[in-house]
Amino acid sequence: MRFLGDYKIVLLTCSVIALSIYLAIYGVGFDNGIFPILRFTNDSPGNRTGGKVPVKSIFDEDFMYMSIAEDIDRSDSLHYDYYQESCPSAESIISKSIRDIYTVKPSIAPSLIRLLFHDCFIEGCDASVLLDADEGLTSEKEAAPNLSLKGFDVLDDIKSELENVCPGVVSCADLLVLAAREAVLLAGGPFYPLETGRKDSAVPFKLIAELELPSPQASLSVILASFASRGFNERETVSLFGAHSIGITHCTFFENRLYNFSGTGKADPELNPGFLQELKTKCPFSGSALSPSVAPGTGLASSLPASSDNSKNSYGVSTGNSNDGVIDLSYNNEGGDENFGTRYYKRLMEKKGLMFSDQQLMGREETEMWVRAYASDSQLFRRDFAMSMMKLSSYHVLTGPLGQVRRTCSKVLPRN
Ligand code: HEM
Numbered sequence: 001m002r003f004l005g006d007y008k009i010v011l012l013t014c015s016v017i018a019l020s021i022y023l024a025i026y027g028v029g030f031d032n033g034i035f036p037i038l039r040f041t042n043d044s045p046g047n048r049t050g051g052k053v054p055v056k057s058i059f060d061e062d063f064m065y066m067s068i069a070e071d072i073d074r075s076d077s078l079h080y081d082y083y084q085e086s087c088p089s090a091e092s093i094i095s096k097s098i099r100d101i102y103t104v105k106p107s108i109a110p111s112l113i114r115l116l117f118h119d120c121f122i123e124g125c126d127a128s129v130l131l132d133a134d135e136g137l138t139s140e141k142e143a144a145p146n147l148s149l150k151g152f153d154v155l156d157d158i159k160s161e162l163e164n165v166c167p168g169v170v171s172c173a174d175l176l177v178l179a180a181r182e183a184v185l186l187a188g189g190p191f192y193p194l195e196t197g198r199k200d201s202a203v204p205f206k207l208i209a210e211l212e213l214p215s216p217q218a219s220l221s222v223i224l225a226s227f228a229s230r231g232f233n234e235r236e237t238v239s240l241f242g243a244h245s246i247g248i249t250h251c252t253f254f255e256n257r258l259y260n261f262s263g264t265g266k267a268d269p270e271l272n273p274g275f276l277q278e279l280k281t282k283c284p285f286s287g288s289a290l291s292p293s294v295a296p297g298t299g300l301a302s303s304l305p306a307s308s309d310n311s312k313n314s315y316g317v318s319t320g321n322s323n324d325g326v327i328d329l330s331y332n333n334e335g336g337d338e339n340f341g342t343r344y345y346k347r348l349m350e351k352k353g354l355m356f357s358d359q360q361l362m363g364r365e366e367t368e369m370w371v372r373a374y375a376s377d378s379q380l381f382r383r384d385f386a387m388s389m390m391k392l393s394s395y396h397v398l399t400g401p402l403g404q405v406r407r408t409c410s411k412v413l414p415r416n
């Protein structure tokens, strides 16, 4: 019996160590000696600045509380309320600023969420996307998939407010993830706890952004591979796409589906016929659908052939044509805020996905299953979206001496 008891202790200790390593690697951190547990019953912010916010691990099905050694050195890693002493008002300044701006400009919410995705997906959440071009540096903003990003000015303003209160303390990477979380909440999405302590990169990654941000013409296998290479499974990937229930899309990103799908000169058969007519009136034929740059089914942005039409780039973004129409992804907030996410999945089930890449989620059993689940169960979607956003917001972060805290989000610190 004694042997059995020892055996169990050894087994438990090994499990704790293994789980610790797993969670540390995948970015769901510790907090004050507790594996975070998410309250599934309630989406309300709860203890937003108090540090110990319970979070459920994405990886275990059972709710587990375990104590871990108190003497782990967390000074160089992400943790809750990182700015508690160095800048106690940081989180409230950020959330209040976003709330104020949102009242006059609600489009800031989708802009920031997209910005977060484009930053974190490329070399992690390090604010690399916020850098302007500078001597020797080509800005990530100039990468084709990033040309229609917005919200930089708002982050610059909030950063200068933070600099007035606590100079050189709050990173732009933390600012972006916290601002995007507030944006999700304002748009009717769930609250999720976030650890802080990210540092900013000293370089942008324009070429990697060109190569690795998925194109709106990407096929399902390309999309899944691209998310999987960053640790996101099908369920997490499908849940993140729920962000496409808010904001806007330019016609240019799906025009080929209306007029010249796969070079056939016809519409995409996967488009709902009534919806097709509706879209055609909003996005009249402009000729750009004939461009080879928008041939669907291809891979990542960079793998699309360069357009012969100089007004468009390989991501299909109009660079010179100001006539490009815009479609409201939320369809005037169809079903209200409480339908954040679910309205997107319902539309996919009706073959009303706007981009080729959106409708692709219905293309395989394992992703279609999650589309159906999220369309019918908004609580499930909110929980999954919250967890996936937490995971995305902590993806591949720079901490401690590995990064810097910029004074201005668009500029790296001057070299000494
Ligand atoms: C295969 C993956 C994805 C592709 C190809 C894609 C592509 C696009 C495109 C082309 C637009 C329209 C931009 C414009 O017209 O200005 C857009 C908008 C948007 N995307 Fe995605 N996206 C993807 C995944 C995601 C993810 C994972 C998120 C967030 C978690 C996200 C959040 C958004 C938001 C919020 C908007 C609206 C932006 C605004 O209104 O300013 N997207 N996306």
Ligand SMILES: [Ca+2]
Binding pocket: 118, 119, 120, 121, 122, 123, 124, 125, 126, 127, 128, 129
């Ligand atoms: Ca980045």
